Amino acid sequence: MTDRNEDMAADVARHNDKMAKKKAARDKIMAGKTDEKGLVIVHTGKGKGKSSAAFGMIFRCIAHQLPCAVVQFIKGGMDTGERNLVNAHFADLCAFHTMGEGFTWETQDKERDIAAASAAWDKAKELICDERHHMVLLDEINIALRYGYIDLHDVLQFLAHEKPPMTHVVLTGRNAADELIEMADLVTDMSLVKHPFRSGIKAQIGVEF
Numbered sequence: 429m430t431d432r433n434e435d436m437a438a439d440v441a442r443h444n445d446k447m448a449k450k451k452a453a454r455d456k457i458m459a460g461k462t463d464e465k466g467l468v469i470v471h472t473g474k475g476k477g478k479s480s481a482a483f484g485m486i487f488r489c490i491a492h493q494l495p496c497a498v499v500q501f502i503k504g505g506m507d508t509g510e511r512n513l514v515n516a517h518f519a520d521l522c523a524f525h526t527m528g529e530g531f532t533w534e535t536q537d538k539e540r541d542i543a544a545a546s547a548a549w550d551k552a553k554e555l556i557c558d559e560r561h562h563m564v565l566l567d568e569i570n571i572a573l574r575y576g577y578i579d580l581h582d583v584l585q586f587l588a589h590e591k592p593p594m595t596h597v598v599l600t601g602r603n604a605a606d607e608l609i610e611m612a613d614l615v616t617d618m619s620l621v622k623h624p625f626r627s628g629i630k631a632q633i634g635v636e637f
Contacts, residue, residue: 466595467613468587472570472604475618476636482565482598483510490518494562497523497555501548502568502601508637523561525551528568545577556591563596570601573608580605587611 469485471478489496498514503526514524527548549572556564573580584607591597599608609615631637 464594465613466591466593466597468591468611469596469598469614470570470604470609470612471598471600471616471618472602472609473616473618474602474620476620476623477618478600478602478616479510479567481616481618482567482600485563485596485598486510486514486522486565489563490514490521493521495521495560496563496565497558497561498525498565498567499548499552499555499569500526500528500567501545501572502528506637509634523555525555527551528572541575542577545572548572549578549583553586553590556586556595556597559592559595561595563598565598566600568601569599570604570608572601573605574601574603580607584608584611 469482471482483498486496486498498510500511511524511526514522525548528544548569552564552566552569555561569578569583572578573583587597588611599612604615625631
């Protein structure tokens with residue numbers, strides 16, 4: 429029994445020594461991270477969770493009492509939990525603008541889609557330039573860019589030269605442009621491993637919306 433206790437004590441000591449070295453290395457790394465800036469953040473990929481993760485950051489801002497804003501480029505009149513929650517309880521902290529009319533195969537009117545996306549981009553620029561906003565989420569803007577509803581060069585130039593230096597901007601949607609990925613500070617590609625839709629299961633409340 430004594431030998432076992434000694435082995436356990438030695439194991440604990442090794443673990444504590446390993447963790448102490450890891451903490452020292454981590455602290456050294458963190459000591460060199462002193463800069464702050466407003467980030468350009470991209471969530472893209474075929475997997476589920478792009479908007480969900482972005483809204484997680486919006487709700488973090490709200491929890492810290494930091495003003496923020498959301499512009500939805502594609503989603504239209506569909507009822508969503510995020511919008512209902514923000515409008516009902518946090519409208520003073522988060523400006524929520526649903527500017528789209530649904531996916532292009534739903535409207536079947538390209539000119540209307542372009543007009544809606546252009547209006548959404550104008551609203552987005554207005555919100556981003558308002559330095560009171562800590563973060564602005566441009567939900568599904570990558571889809572509008574992919575279909576050419578708004579000009580990619582215009583978006584890139586605005587983010588590079590007109591975005592206030594401390595404002596975070598989050599851009600979501602599949603097929604983010606290579607140029608946008610290149611200029612972004614943080615990019616996450618959501619990979620699709622498995623999705624219930626492929627098994628005949630429809631979008632469900634609390635999971636998709």
